[in-house]
Amino acid sequence: MSLSVRNLEVSFRTYGGSVSAVRGVNIDVGEGECLAVVGESGCGKSVTAQTIMRLIPSPPAEIRGSVTMDGTELLTLPEKRMKEIRGAKIGMIFQDPMTSLDPTMQIGKQITEALTAHDRGMRRGDAADRAIEVLGMAGIPNPEKQFRRYAYEFSGGMRQRVVIAMAIICRPRLLIADEPTTALDVTTQAQILDLIRDLKTKLGTSVVIITHDMGVVANMADRIAVFYAGQVVEEGRAEDVFQNPSHPYTAALLLSRPSLDWDRGQKLASVPGTPPDLFAPPAGCGFFDRCPAAMEVCRESLPEFFEAENRGGVSHRSLCWLHHQFGKAELARWISGGRGLEGPGRLR
Amino acid sequence: MDARGVSPAVEARDLKVHFSLLGGGLLKAVDGVSFEIGAGRTLGLVGESGCGKSTTGRALLGMYEPTGGEVRFEGKDIAKMSGLEKTRFTRYGQMIFQDPYSSLNPRMTVADIVGEGIDIHRIYRGRERMDRIHELLSMVGLERSHGDRFPHEFSGGQRQRIGIARALAVEPSFVVCDEPISALDVSIQSQIVNLLMDLQGRLSLTYLFISHDLSMVKYICERVAVMYLGVIVELAASDQLYRNPRHPYTRALLSAIPVADPVKERARTRVVLEGDVPSPIDPPPGCRFAGRCPVASARCAQTTPEWREIDSGHFTACWREGE
Numbered sequence: 001m002s003l004s005v006r007n008l009e010v011s012f013r014t015y016g017g018s019v020s021a022v023r024g025v026n027i028d029v030g031e032g033e034c035l036a037v038v039g040e041s042g043c044g045k046s047v048t049a050q051t052i053m054r055l056i057p058s059p060p061a062e063i064r065g066s067v068t069m070d071g072t073e074l075l076t077l078p079e080k081r082m083k084e085i086r087g088a089k090i091g092m093i094f095q096d097p098m099t100s101l102d103p104t105m106q107i108g109k110q111i112t113e114a115l116t117a118h119d120r121g122m123r124r125g126d127a128a129d130r131a132i133e134v135l136g137m138a139g140i141p142n143p144e145k146q147f148r149r150y151a152y153e154f155s156g157g158m159r160q161r162v163v164i165a166m167a168i169i170c171r172p173r174l175l176i177a178d179e180p181t182t183a184l185d186v187t188t189q190a191q192i193l194d195l196i197r198d199l200k201t202k203l204g205t206s207v208v209i210i211t212h213d214m215g216v217v218a219n220m221a222d223r224i225a226v227f228y229a230g231q232v233v234e235e236g237r238a239e240d241v242f243q244n245p246s247h248p249y250t251a252a253l254l255l256s257r258p259s260l261d262w263d264r265g266q267k268l269a270s271v272p273g274t275p276p277d278l279f280a281p282p283a284g285c286g287f288f289d290r291c292p293a294a295m296e297v298c299r300e301s302l303p304e305f306f307e308a309e310n311r312g313g314v315s316h317r318s319l320c321w322l323h324h325q326f327g328k329a330e331l332a333r334w335i336s337g338g339r340g341l342e343g344p345g346r347l348r
Numbered sequence: 349m350d351a352r353g354v355s356p357a358v359e360a361r362d363l364k365v366h367f368s369l370l371g372g373g374l375l376k377a378v379d380g381v382s383f384e385i386g387a388g389r390t391l392g393l394v395g396e397s398g399c400g401k402s403t404t405g406r407a408l409l410g411m412y413e414p415t416g417g418e419v420r421f422e423g424k425d426i427a428k429m430s431g432l433e434k435t436r437f438t439r440y441g442q443m444i445f446q447d448p449y450s451s452l453n454p455r456m457t458v459a460d461i462v463g464e465g466i467d468i469h470r471i472y473r474g475r476e477r478m479d480r481i482h483e484l485l486s487m488v489g490l491e492r493s494h495g496d497r498f499p500h501e502f503s504g505g506q507r508q509r510i511g512i513a514r515a516l517a518v519e520p521s522f523v524v525c526d527e528p529i530s531a532l533d534v535s536i537q538s539q540i541v542n543l544l545m546d547l548q549g550r551l552s553l554t555y556l557f558i559s560h561d562l563s564m565v566k567y568i569c570e571r572v573a574v575m576y577l578g579v580i581v582e583l584a585a586s587d588q589l590y591r592n593p594r595h596p597y598t599r600a601l602l603s604a605i606p607v608a609d610p611v612k613e614r615a616r617t618r619v620v621l622e623g624d625v626p627s628p629i630d631p632p633p634g635c636r637f638a639g640r641c642p643v644a645s646a647r648c649a650q651t652t653p654e655w656r657e658i659d660s661g662h663f664t665a666c667w668r669e670g671e
Contacts, residue, residue, distance in 0.1 A: 040533040040534060040535060041533055155624045155625075157624055158624065185396035185397055185560060185625075186396070186560060186562065186601060186604045186605060187396060187600060187601060187604045187621050188396075188624070189604065189606075190603075190604035190606075190618060190620060191620060191621075193606075194618075194620065212533065212534055213534070213606065214534075214608040215563075215605070215606030215607055215608040215613075216606050218606060218607060218608050218609055218610045218612075218613040219606065219610065219613040219614060221610075238610045239610050239611065242608065242609055242610055243609075243611075252535060253534060253535065254608060256534055256535055256537065256538035257534060257537075257538070257563065257564075257608060258563050258564060258566065258567035259563065259607065259608065259609075260562075260563050260566060260590060260602075260605060260607065262566075262567065268538045268541060268542055268567065269538060270535075270538040270539045270541075270542045271535040271538070271539070272539070274503055274505065274536070290535075
């Protein structure tokens with residue numbers, strides 16, 4: 001399985017004008033790989049995922065670019081053929097397990113629905129056996145008994161396991177998990193993350209996990225793509241991005257959460273301001289207003305991708321002028337200033 | 349008085365809040381918690397959803413009548429306060445809510461929201477009132493002109509600033525922060541946390557900081573109490589609690605926190621808890637955690653463990669501790 005998203009642009013027309021939710025995104029997911037998409041609300045990460053699944057109706061949305069899976073272009077695929085892919089080849093886990101299940105349908109029926117929709121000839125008994133098997137795989141105790149129960153009878157963590165069972169029942173080659181643990185408590189979160197990791201190894205599925213919490217992906221992701229204001233601003237191997245963030249936004253994101261081994265009194269970096277208004281996207285870098293290392297060029301022109309390092313053939317790159325020839329000197333000065341975001345301040 | 353000689357501003361003694369349910373049964377949301385918060389200090393209250401954190405916070409402000417035990421504010425039992433004392437207490441104890449979207453009245457301007465408490469307690473009038481409102485807005489990082497706007501015109505982080513200004517308007521000494529940052533984005537969370545800590549220093553506020561975000565709690569609070577199903581299972585200075593957790597639930601909770609460092613994260617061993625938090629309706633006798641505890645013994649399921657001080661300032665309720 002290989003998925004590649006090229007120059008994806010998604011905008012929505014509203015009464016207030018057009019919002020550019022996704023502004024030229026390129027991502028790749030390889031066989032058996034786990035890509036983490038990290039970013040804050042409104043940065044376009046969920047819209048990207050839903051566009052891959054073709055869940056965003058166009059019109060009214062305007063979608064440009066290309067999404068290919070194993071060489072097949074998904075964006076122009078007739079809906080009938082897309083239905084064969086959705087659920088069967090690409091499974092999706094949604095954020096809120098409370099609203100992604102039908103409250104009036106027994107969970108067993110909901111799970112088998114995914115199977116019978118793709119294979120109409122399948123016998124009901126076989127489908128039920130398979131559903132019980134995946135419920136067990138998803139870590140639900142006594143799946144035979146739970147089969148006839150309704151979503152409201154389960155706790156949040158258990159509901160998310162049901163949603164996961166539904167997503168994997170057709171053995172998809174790609175699993176997209178959109179904030180799968182945001183609605184859950186930490187101990188439940190740990191269980192669900194372990195489960196997704198196990199399933200990835202067991203089934204050899206590629207995984208795209210979307211989250212706003214860098215901690216969640218540290219243990220799972222092979223590669224990370226950091227989203228900001230509808231763009232990928234940094235991309236690379238998980239270790240490289242965590243240890244050597246090359247975009248000021250990523251650095252800020254990592255420093256704005258206290259680590260457990262911090263001493264008390266260590267200063268929490270805080271990024272002033274808020275993300276830009278995507279009704280009127282900035283001409284230059286989206287992070288310009290909030291960036292401690294911003295230069296004059298950042299206001300005017302959108303940076304290109306610059307490669308910060310390349311280890312094991314995996315590029316670690318970021319969308320930042322600091323990595324351009326003339327920005328490098330400033331970057332060196334900024335980093336030697338402790339990378340504490342007090343840096344050189346506004347470079348003019 | 350605690351070890352550092354700070355007299356407690358707020359104290360809970362064997363506090364219980366039970367709700368009787370329509371279909372019968374007793375929901376023991378808070379079932380006997382005791383702690384104190386020194387003046388100008390911060391106590392963190394952590395635990396999973398439904399463990400009684402918010403109910404405890406609300407009971408401390410007198411929003412629920414305790415079923416048992418008492419809450420003492422500056423040494424006085426709030427249930428036995430006279431009318432005047434009670435009015436005074438409703439001014440000095442304030443709350444910052446979790447959801448900045450539903451905790452602000454959409455039909456009031458920001459100035460009216462912030463000024464409402466000032467009017468109720470008749471602190472300032474006319475010009476002085478307006479000056480005070482502007483002072484509060486600038487204190488929380490908003491502008492004067494924001495006073496004439498309505499909540500829907502603001503982002504989540506800005507709304508939380510309005511909520512903070514409202515809480516501070518009546519010059520409180522004790523503030524319950526009930527998950528004040530969990531609805532916000534990461535980069536905005538740090539802004540609000542820095543603001544809360546800065547204000548605490550300037551106005552010598554006492555905080556009860558309720559959160560499920562354990563790394564943030566460690567960063568903010570001097571002492572931390574861990575709640576499970578209506579009871580506090582462990583309470584200690586935060587450094588001590590995080591370095592040397594003694595209750596099995598605390599250990600599991602700490603090991604479940606994701607660490608934003610792939611190398612460290614992969615090297616960690618995790619205590620994975622089986623199952624979910626049981627229902628607080630008619631809970632079984634014995635230790636509440638016994639059903640999920642990896643080290644539970646027969647005694648744990650029968651008798652409720654005592655609340656003991658196992659180290660100076662380090663309390664826990666666990667039979668297996670020290671065995």
